[in-house]
Amino acid sequence: xxxxxxxxxxxxxxxxxxxxxxxxxxxxxxxxxxxxxxxxxxxxxxxxxxxxxxxxxxxxxxxxxxxxxxxxxxxxxxxxxxxxxxxxxxxxxxxxxxxxxxxxxxxxxxxxxxxxxxxxxxxxxxxxxxxxxxxxxxxxxxxxxxxxxxxxxxxxxxxxxxxxxxxxxxxxxxxxxxxxxxxxxxxxxxxxxxxxxxxxxxxxxxxxxxxxxxxxxxxxxxxxxxxxxxxxxxxxxxxxxxxxxxxxxxxxxxxxxxxxxxxxxxxxxxxxxxxxxxxxxxxxxxxxxxxxxxxxxxxxxxxxxxxxxxxxxxxxxxxxxxxxxxxxxxxxxxxxxxxxxxxxxxxxxxxxxxxxxxxxxxxxxxxxxxxxxxxxxxxxxxx
Numbered sequence: 001x002x003x004x005x006x007x008x009x010x011x012x013x014x015x016x017x018x019x020x021x022x023x024x025x026x027x028x029x030x031x032x033x034x035x036x037x038x039x040x041x042x043x044x045x046x047x048x049x050x051x052x053x054x055x056x057x058x059x060x061x062x063x064x065x066x067x068x069x070x071x072x073x074x075x076x077x078x079x080x081x082x083x084x085x086x087x088x089x090x091x092x093x094x095x096x097x098x099x100x101x102x103x104x105x106x107x108x109x110x111x112x113x114x115x116x117x118x119x120x121x122x123x124x125x126x127x128x129x130x131x132x133x134x135x136x137x138x139x140x141x142x143x144x145x146x147x148x149x150x151x152x153x154x155x156x157x158x159x160x161x162x163x164x165x166x167x168x169x170x171x172x173x174x175x176x177x178x179x180x181x182x183x184x185x186x187x188x189x190x191x192x193x194x195x196x197x198x199x200x201x202x203x204x205x206x207x208x209x210x211x212x213x214x215x216x217x218x219x220x221x222x223x224x225x226x227x228x229x230x231x232x233x234x235x236x237x238x239x240x241x242x243x244x245x246x247x248x249x250x251x252x253x254x255x256x257x258x259x260x261x262x263x264x265x266x267x268x269x270x271x272x273x274x275x276x277x278x279x280x281x282x283x284x285x286x287x288x289x290x291x292x293x294x295x296x297x298x299x300x301x302x303x304x305x306x307x308x309x310x311x312x313x314x315x316x317x318x319x320x321x322x323x324x325x326x327x328x329x330x331x332x333x334x335x336x337x338x339x340x341x342x343x344x345x346x347x348x349x350x351x352x353x354x355x356x357x358x359x360x361x362x363x364x365x366x367x368x369x370x371x372x373x374x375x376x377x378x379x380x381x382x383x
Contacts, residue, residue, distance in 0.1 A: 072356030084131035127354030246275030
Protein backbone atom coordinates (compact mmCIF):
# COMPACT_ATOMS: atom_id res chain seq x y z
CA UNK A 1 0.00 0.00 0.00
CA UNK A 2 1.15 3.53 -0.80
CA UNK A 3 0.73 6.17 1.88
CA UNK A 4 -0.37 9.64 0.81
CA UNK A 5 2.58 11.23 2.60
CA UNK A 6 5.12 9.31 0.48
CA UNK A 7 6.67 11.76 -1.98
CA UNK A 8 7.84 9.56 -4.85
CA UNK A 9 6.98 9.94 -8.55
CA UNK A 10 4.91 6.75 -8.48
CA UNK A 11 3.00 7.67 -5.32
CA UNK A 12 2.28 11.14 -6.72
CA UNK A 13 0.99 9.53 -9.91
CA UNK A 14 -1.09 6.91 -8.10
CA UNK A 15 -2.91 9.39 -5.86
CA UNK A 16 -3.61 11.91 -8.64
CA UNK A 17 -4.45 9.74 -11.67
CA UNK A 18 -8.11 9.06 -12.49
CA UNK A 19 -8.39 5.40 -11.50
CA UNK A 20 -11.86 4.91 -13.00
CA UNK A 21 -10.57 6.16 -16.34
CA UNK A 22 -7.55 3.88 -16.03
CA UNK A 23 -9.76 0.85 -15.31
CA UNK A 24 -12.00 1.63 -18.30
CA UNK A 25 -8.99 1.84 -20.62
CA UNK A 26 -7.62 -1.44 -19.23
CA UNK A 27 -11.01 -3.08 -19.82
CA UNK A 28 -10.94 -1.95 -23.47
CA UNK A 29 -7.46 -3.38 -23.92
CA UNK A 30 -8.54 -6.69 -22.40
CA UNK A 31 -11.57 -6.77 -24.70
CA UNK A 32 -9.23 -6.13 -27.63
CA UNK A 33 -7.10 -9.16 -26.72
CA UNK A 34 -10.18 -11.41 -26.47
CA UNK A 35 -11.69 -10.17 -29.73
CA UNK A 36 -8.35 -10.47 -31.52
CA UNK A 37 -8.24 -14.12 -30.51
CA UNK A 38 -11.79 -14.51 -31.83
CA UNK A 39 -11.47 -12.60 -35.12
CA UNK A 40 -7.91 -12.98 -36.41
CA UNK A 41 -7.21 -16.76 -36.84
CA UNK A 42 -9.44 -17.21 -39.94
CA UNK A 43 -7.80 -14.20 -41.63
CA UNK A 44 -4.30 -15.52 -40.91
CA UNK A 45 -5.20 -19.01 -42.14
CA UNK A 46 -6.77 -17.61 -45.30
CA UNK A 47 -3.53 -15.85 -46.32
CA UNK A 48 -1.26 -18.76 -45.39
CA UNK A 49 0.04 -17.58 -42.00
CA UNK A 50 0.08 -19.25 -38.61
CA UNK A 51 -3.49 -19.11 -37.20
CA UNK A 52 -2.34 -17.06 -34.20
CA UNK A 53 -0.07 -14.72 -36.19
CA UNK A 54 -2.19 -11.60 -35.75
CA UNK A 55 -3.13 -12.48 -32.18
CA UNK A 56 0.51 -12.90 -31.18
CA UNK A 57 1.40 -9.60 -32.78
CA UNK A 58 -1.56 -7.91 -31.11
CA UNK A 59 -0.27 -9.05 -27.71
CA UNK A 60 3.26 -8.07 -28.72
CA UNK A 61 2.10 -4.53 -29.55
CA UNK A 62 0.27 -4.41 -26.24
CA UNK A 63 3.52 -4.43 -24.24
CA UNK A 64 5.15 -1.27 -25.73
CA UNK A 65 1.73 0.40 -25.79
CA UNK A 66 1.31 -0.10 -22.05
CA UNK A 67 4.81 1.26 -21.46
CA UNK A 68 4.03 4.33 -23.58
CA UNK A 69 0.64 4.84 -21.92
CA UNK A 70 1.94 4.67 -18.35
CA UNK A 71 5.13 6.58 -19.12
CA UNK A 72 3.30 9.46 -20.82
CA UNK A 73 0.73 9.65 -17.99
CA UNK A 74 3.58 10.67 -15.64
CA UNK A 75 4.31 13.80 -17.70
CA UNK A 76 3.49 17.36 -16.72
CA UNK A 77 1.54 19.59 -19.13
CA UNK A 78 4.77 21.39 -20.06
CA UNK A 79 6.49 18.09 -20.91
CA UNK A 80 3.43 17.03 -22.92
CA UNK A 81 3.58 20.21 -25.01
CA UNK A 82 7.28 19.85 -25.76
CA UNK A 83 7.06 16.14 -26.55
CA UNK A 84 4.02 16.64 -28.81
CA UNK A 85 5.84 19.31 -30.78
CA UNK A 86 8.72 16.89 -31.44
CA UNK A 87 6.38 13.98 -32.28
CA UNK A 88 4.38 16.17 -34.66
CA UNK A 89 7.49 17.41 -36.48
CA UNK A 90 8.88 13.87 -36.82
CA UNK A 91 5.49 12.57 -38.01
CA UNK A 92 5.24 15.26 -40.68
CA UNK A 93 8.73 14.38 -41.90
CA UNK A 94 7.81 10.68 -42.01
CA UNK A 95 4.58 11.39 -43.92
CA UNK A 96 6.58 13.34 -46.52
CA UNK A 97 9.09 10.48 -46.72
CA UNK A 98 6.20 8.01 -47.11
CA UNK A 99 4.83 10.00 -50.04
CA UNK A 100 8.26 9.97 -51.68
CA UNK A 101 9.46 6.39 -51.16
CA UNK A 102 6.61 4.48 -49.49
CA UNK A 103 5.07 1.51 -51.31
CA UNK A 104 1.73 2.01 -53.02
CA UNK A 105 -0.96 -0.28 -51.63
CA UNK A 106 -4.48 -0.19 -53.13
CA UNK A 107 -3.76 3.22 -54.65
CA UNK A 108 -2.49 4.82 -51.42
CA UNK A 109 0.89 5.53 -49.85
CA UNK A 110 0.36 5.36 -46.09
CA UNK A 111 3.07 3.03 -44.81
CA UNK A 112 6.83 3.18 -44.62
CA UNK A 113 9.23 0.50 -43.36
CA UNK A 114 11.93 1.64 -40.93
CA UNK A 115 14.28 -0.87 -39.29
CA UNK A 116 11.99 -3.68 -40.38
CA UNK A 117 8.88 -2.12 -38.79
CA UNK A 118 5.91 -0.86 -40.82
CA UNK A 119 4.93 2.61 -39.62
CA UNK A 120 1.86 4.68 -40.46
CA UNK A 121 3.10 8.14 -39.50
CA UNK A 122 -0.34 9.74 -39.74
CA UNK A 123 -1.44 7.78 -36.66
CA UNK A 124 1.21 9.43 -34.47
CA UNK A 125 0.51 12.82 -36.04
CA UNK A 126 -3.12 12.87 -34.83
CA UNK A 127 -2.69 13.10 -31.03
CA UNK A 128 0.42 15.28 -31.38
CA UNK A 129 -1.48 17.69 -33.66
CA UNK A 130 -4.34 17.91 -31.15
CA UNK A 131 -1.87 18.93 -28.41
CA UNK A 132 -0.15 21.54 -30.57
CA UNK A 133 -3.50 22.99 -31.72
CA UNK A 134 -4.78 23.08 -28.13
CA UNK A 135 -1.58 24.84 -27.08
CA UNK A 136 -2.09 27.53 -29.75
CA UNK A 137 -5.77 28.00 -28.89
CA UNK A 138 -4.90 28.30 -25.20
CA UNK A 139 -2.31 30.96 -26.02
CA UNK A 140 -4.86 32.86 -28.11
CA UNK A 141 -7.17 33.13 -25.07
CA UNK A 142 -4.32 34.52 -22.94
CA UNK A 143 -2.80 36.79 -25.57
CA UNK A 144 -5.33 37.85 -28.23
CA UNK A 145 -2.65 39.83 -30.07
CA UNK A 146 -0.75 36.61 -30.82
CA UNK A 147 -1.66 35.07 -34.23
CA UNK A 148 -2.08 31.65 -32.58
CA UNK A 149 -5.34 30.83 -34.36
CA UNK A 150 -3.79 31.58 -37.75
CA UNK A 151 -0.83 29.37 -36.86
CA UNK A 152 -3.19 26.55 -35.89
CA UNK A 153 -5.01 26.95 -39.22
CA UNK A 154 -1.71 26.79 -41.13
CA UNK A 155 -0.72 23.58 -39.32
CA UNK A 156 -4.17 22.13 -40.07
CA UNK A 157 -3.90 22.89 -43.77
CA UNK A 158 -0.39 21.43 -43.90
CA UNK A 159 -1.44 18.16 -42.25
CA UNK A 160 -4.67 17.87 -44.24
CA UNK A 161 -2.81 18.48 -47.52
CA UNK A 162 -0.37 15.67 -46.75
CA UNK A 163 -3.18 13.29 -45.77
CA UNK A 164 -5.10 14.06 -48.98
CA UNK A 165 -1.95 13.39 -51.00
CA UNK A 166 -1.63 9.87 -49.51
CA UNK A 167 -4.73 9.80 -49.96
CA UNK A 168 -6.40 9.11 -46.60
CA UNK A 169 -9.78 10.84 -46.50
CA UNK A 170 -10.92 9.04 -43.34
CA UNK A 171 -8.06 10.49 -41.29
CA UNK A 172 -8.60 13.84 -42.99
CA UNK A 173 -12.23 14.00 -41.89
CA UNK A 174 -11.26 12.93 -38.38
CA UNK A 175 -8.61 15.66 -38.08
CA UNK A 176 -10.98 18.31 -39.46
CA UNK A 177 -13.73 17.28 -37.04
CA UNK A 178 -11.46 17.41 -33.99
CA UNK A 179 -9.88 20.71 -35.02
CA UNK A 180 -13.33 22.23 -35.59
CA UNK A 181 -14.47 21.02 -32.17
CA UNK A 182 -11.37 22.56 -30.54
CA UNK A 183 -11.98 25.75 -32.47
CA UNK A 184 -15.52 25.88 -31.08
CA UNK A 185 -14.46 24.99 -27.50
CA UNK A 186 -11.87 27.78 -27.58
CA UNK A 187 -14.75 30.26 -27.96
CA UNK A 188 -14.27 31.29 -31.56
CA UNK A 189 -17.03 33.15 -33.35
CA UNK A 190 -19.83 31.11 -34.90
CA UNK A 191 -19.28 32.69 -38.30
CA UNK A 192 -15.86 31.02 -38.37
CA UNK A 193 -17.37 27.70 -37.36
CA UNK A 194 -20.00 27.87 -40.12
CA UNK A 195 -17.38 29.05 -42.61
CA UNK A 196 -15.09 26.15 -41.84
CA UNK A 197 -18.00 23.71 -41.97
CA UNK A 198 -18.88 25.07 -45.40
CA UNK A 199 -15.27 24.73 -46.55
CA UNK A 200 -15.19 21.12 -45.32
CA UNK A 201 -18.44 20.37 -47.17
CA UNK A 202 -17.04 21.93 -50.34
CA UNK A 203 -13.89 19.85 -49.96
CA UNK A 204 -15.92 16.66 -49.60
CA UNK A 205 -17.97 17.53 -52.68
CA UNK A 206 -14.75 18.24 -54.58
CA UNK A 207 -13.37 14.85 -53.52
CA UNK A 208 -16.58 13.22 -54.74
CA UNK A 209 -16.17 14.88 -58.14
CA UNK A 210 -12.42 14.40 -58.56
CA UNK A 211 -11.48 11.22 -56.68
CA UNK A 212 -13.03 8.01 -58.08
CA UNK A 213 -12.24 6.08 -54.89
CA UNK A 214 -14.30 8.48 -52.74
CA UNK A 215 -17.09 8.71 -55.30
CA UNK A 216 -17.32 4.92 -55.48
CA UNK A 217 -17.73 4.53 -51.71
CA UNK A 218 -20.39 7.23 -51.51
CA UNK A 219 -22.30 5.77 -54.47
CA UNK A 220 -22.20 2.27 -52.96
CA UNK A 221 -23.46 3.69 -49.69
CA UNK A 222 -26.33 5.54 -51.34
CA UNK A 223 -27.13 2.72 -53.76
CA UNK A 224 -25.73 -0.69 -52.73
CA UNK A 225 -26.62 -2.14 -56.13
CA UNK A 226 -24.09 0.19 -57.81
CA UNK A 227 -21.01 -1.75 -56.67
CA UNK A 228 -19.41 -4.34 -54.43
CA UNK A 229 -20.76 -4.07 -50.85
CA UNK A 230 -19.69 -7.51 -49.70
CA UNK A 231 -17.89 -6.47 -46.51
CA UNK A 232 -20.57 -4.13 -45.15
CA UNK A 233 -23.35 -6.56 -46.09
CA UNK A 234 -21.53 -9.41 -44.35
CA UNK A 235 -21.00 -7.20 -41.30
CA UNK A 236 -24.71 -6.45 -41.09
CA UNK A 237 -25.52 -10.16 -41.40
CA UNK A 238 -23.20 -10.75 -38.45
CA UNK A 239 -25.29 -8.42 -36.29
CA UNK A 240 -28.48 -10.24 -37.29
CA UNK A 241 -26.91 -13.67 -36.70
CA UNK A 242 -25.55 -12.74 -33.28
CA UNK A 243 -28.76 -11.34 -31.84
CA UNK A 244 -28.67 -10.22 -28.23
CA UNK A 245 -26.37 -12.89 -26.79
CA UNK A 246 -24.31 -14.10 -29.77
CA UNK A 247 -23.56 -17.49 -31.25
CA UNK A 248 -20.76 -18.19 -28.78
CA UNK A 249 -16.96 -17.76 -28.83
CA UNK A 250 -15.46 -19.21 -32.00
CA UNK A 251 -18.86 -19.87 -33.60
CA UNK A 252 -18.93 -16.79 -35.83
CA UNK A 253 -19.50 -17.19 -39.57
CA UNK A 254 -18.73 -13.71 -40.91
CA UNK A 255 -15.06 -13.77 -39.89
CA UNK A 256 -14.46 -16.72 -42.23
CA UNK A 257 -15.07 -14.54 -45.28
CA UNK A 258 -14.49 -10.93 -44.10
CA UNK A 259 -11.00 -9.83 -45.29
CA UNK A 260 -10.78 -7.15 -42.57
CA UNK A 261 -12.54 -8.97 -39.75
CA UNK A 262 -9.59 -8.35 -37.41
CA UNK A 263 -9.28 -4.62 -38.21
CA UNK A 264 -12.10 -2.51 -39.65
CA UNK A 265 -14.89 -5.03 -38.95
CA UNK A 266 -13.92 -6.51 -35.60
CA UNK A 267 -17.03 -4.87 -34.10
CA UNK A 268 -19.20 -7.06 -36.35
CA UNK A 269 -17.33 -10.18 -35.19
CA UNK A 270 -17.94 -9.13 -31.58
CA UNK A 271 -21.66 -8.78 -32.33
CA UNK A 272 -21.94 -12.19 -33.99
CA UNK A 273 -20.04 -14.20 -31.39
CA UNK A 274 -20.81 -12.30 -28.18
CA UNK A 275 -24.04 -10.52 -29.06
CA UNK A 276 -25.40 -6.99 -29.04
CA UNK A 277 -25.05 -6.97 -25.25
CA UNK A 278 -21.25 -6.97 -25.54
CA UNK A 279 -21.41 -4.32 -28.26
CA UNK A 280 -23.46 -2.08 -25.98
CA UNK A 281 -20.92 -2.66 -23.22
CA UNK A 282 -18.13 -1.57 -25.56
CA UNK A 283 -20.12 1.52 -26.55
CA UNK A 284 -20.65 2.27 -22.85
CA UNK A 285 -16.90 1.96 -22.21
CA UNK A 286 -16.07 4.34 -25.05
CA UNK A 287 -18.76 6.75 -23.90
CA UNK A 288 -17.55 6.61 -20.30
CA UNK A 289 -13.94 7.35 -21.31
CA UNK A 290 -14.97 10.34 -23.41
CA UNK A 291 -17.46 11.82 -20.94
CA UNK A 292 -15.19 11.22 -17.95
CA UNK A 293 -12.28 12.94 -19.70
CA UNK A 294 -14.43 15.90 -20.76
CA UNK A 295 -15.78 16.26 -17.22
CA UNK A 296 -12.32 16.21 -15.70
CA UNK A 297 -11.03 18.58 -18.37
CA UNK A 298 -13.64 21.22 -17.61
CA UNK A 299 -12.87 20.93 -13.90
CA UNK A 300 -9.31 22.18 -14.41
CA UNK A 301 -8.43 25.87 -14.47
CA UNK A 302 -5.49 25.51 -16.85
CA UNK A 303 -6.77 26.38 -20.33
CA UNK A 304 -4.19 24.27 -22.14
CA UNK A 305 -5.05 21.16 -20.11
CA UNK A 306 -8.74 21.81 -20.68
CA UNK A 307 -8.43 22.19 -24.46
CA UNK A 308 -5.90 19.38 -24.90
CA UNK A 309 -7.78 16.79 -22.83
CA UNK A 310 -11.05 17.72 -24.56
CA UNK A 311 -9.47 17.43 -28.00
CA UNK A 312 -7.94 14.03 -27.22
CA UNK A 313 -11.26 12.76 -25.85
CA UNK A 314 -13.09 13.94 -28.98
CA UNK A 315 -10.42 12.33 -31.20
CA UNK A 316 -10.80 9.04 -29.33
CA UNK A 317 -14.61 9.13 -29.38
CA UNK A 318 -15.03 10.20 -33.00
CA UNK A 319 -12.63 7.51 -34.24
CA UNK A 320 -14.58 4.84 -32.34
CA UNK A 321 -17.88 6.25 -33.61
CA UNK A 322 -16.72 6.20 -37.24
CA UNK A 323 -15.62 2.57 -37.01
CA UNK A 324 -18.86 1.40 -35.39
CA UNK A 325 -20.97 3.47 -37.78
CA UNK A 326 -19.26 1.82 -40.78
CA UNK A 327 -19.98 -1.62 -39.31
CA UNK A 328 -23.65 -0.66 -38.97
CA UNK A 329 -23.83 0.85 -42.50
CA UNK A 330 -24.62 4.29 -41.11
CA UNK A 331 -21.84 6.01 -43.09
CA UNK A 332 -19.73 5.09 -46.14
CA UNK A 333 -16.89 2.62 -45.52
CA UNK A 334 -13.62 4.06 -44.19
CA UNK A 335 -10.38 2.43 -43.10
CA UNK A 336 -10.63 3.42 -39.43
CA UNK A 337 -9.61 1.17 -36.55
CA UNK A 338 -11.67 0.67 -33.39
CA UNK A 339 -9.46 2.02 -30.56
CA UNK A 340 -7.64 -0.74 -28.64
CA UNK A 341 -9.89 -3.39 -30.25
CA UNK A 342 -8.74 -3.57 -33.88
CA UNK A 343 -5.41 -5.05 -34.89
CA UNK A 344 -2.73 -2.54 -35.87
CA UNK A 345 0.67 -1.69 -34.41
CA UNK A 346 0.93 2.00 -35.35
CA UNK A 347 -2.66 2.60 -34.32
CA UNK A 348 -2.22 0.78 -30.99
CA UNK A 349 0.91 2.67 -29.93
CA UNK A 350 -0.46 6.03 -31.10
CA UNK A 351 -3.71 5.48 -29.21
CA UNK A 352 -1.70 4.58 -26.10
CA UNK A 353 0.25 7.83 -26.54
CA UNK A 354 -2.96 9.86 -26.82
CA UNK A 355 -4.70 8.13 -23.92
CA UNK A 356 -1.57 8.48 -21.79
CA UNK A 357 -1.73 12.23 -22.36
CA UNK A 358 -5.42 12.17 -21.44
CA UNK A 359 -4.54 10.52 -18.12
CA UNK A 360 -1.74 13.01 -17.50
CA UNK A 361 -3.87 16.06 -18.30
CA UNK A 362 -6.78 14.93 -16.11
CA UNK A 363 -4.69 14.21 -13.03
CA UNK A 364 -5.69 16.12 -9.89
CA UNK A 365 -2.92 18.68 -9.74
CA UNK A 366 -2.60 21.08 -6.79
CA UNK A 367 -3.69 24.66 -7.43
CA UNK A 368 -0.15 25.82 -6.65
CA UNK A 369 1.22 23.72 -9.51
CA UNK A 370 -1.30 25.18 -11.94
CA UNK A 371 -0.56 28.71 -10.79
CA UNK A 372 3.19 28.12 -11.14
CA UNK A 373 2.69 26.89 -14.72
CA UNK A 374 0.60 29.94 -15.58
CA UNK A 375 3.10 32.20 -13.88
CA UNK A 376 5.97 30.74 -15.88
CA UNK A 377 4.00 31.27 -19.10
CA UNK A 378 3.31 34.87 -18.14
CA UNK A 379 7.00 35.50 -17.41
CA UNK A 380 8.02 34.10 -20.79
CA UNK A 381 5.39 36.27 -22.49
CA UNK A 382 6.64 39.38 -20.65
CA UNK A 383 10.24 38.61 -21.55
